[in-house]
Amino acid sequence: xxxxxxxxxxxxxxxxxxxxxxxxxxxxxxxxxxxxxxxxxxxxxxxxxxxxxxxxxxxxxxxxxxxxxxxxxxxxxxxxxxxxxxxxxxxxxxxxxxxxxxxxxxxxxxxxxxxxxxxxxxxxxxxxxxxxxxxxxxxxxxxxxxxxxxxxxxxxxxxxxxxxxxxxxxxxxxxxxxxxxxxxx
Numbered sequence: 001x002x003x004x005x006x007x008x009x010x011x012x013x014x015x016x017x018x019x020x021x022x023x024x025x026x027x028x029x030x031x032x033x034x035x036x037x038x039x040x041x042x043x044x045x046x047x048x049x050x051x052x053x054x055x056x057x058x059x060x061x062x063x064x065x066x067x068x069x070x071x072x073x074x075x076x077x078x079x080x081x082x083x084x085x086x087x088x089x090x091x092x093x094x095x096x097x098x099x100x101x102x103x104x105x106x107x108x109x110x111x112x113x114x115x116x117x118x119x120x121x122x123x124x125x126x127x128x129x130x131x132x133x134x135x136x137x138x139x140x141x142x143x144x145x146x147x148x149x150x151x152x153x154x155x156x157x158x159x160x161x162x163x164x165x166x167x168x169x170x171x172x173x174x175x176x177x178x179x180x181x182x183x184x185x
Contacts, residue, residue: 012037019075
């Protein structure tokens, strides 16, 4: 595992020999991010940020600066998941930079139009946000809906604003004071 300092705060990453197993979005402090990542890991050794596979440290830094980054080349290792969860995450990965979908649209795309709540559950337990961009999934009324990362819906709105999808307020992620967003495409 490692920790990457970015423009939106410290991001934690853990990986296996197969792919990324966890990505922890910034908490109120780097120490909070560290604690959140480590409480879900056992037997992991800390490495420097450049040891993260797939050039992920650089991708995260660029993303946090507002650059349109594609995480498609980043392999993930989520272990054995039920078929429905696999299908949801596969659809989620198709939502590109600055685009959004809804819980209901994803449910329809996996052939289960009544499964919007299951989609929400998958978003809430997403172990690798940004790579699986759950922040890009909105409620049916195009409002942010929920977000289980530190900062909740405020953090979701901030990530969407970083991608050029603003809501009325663009609150800051915890740990990010008043730094302006520099967006590059």
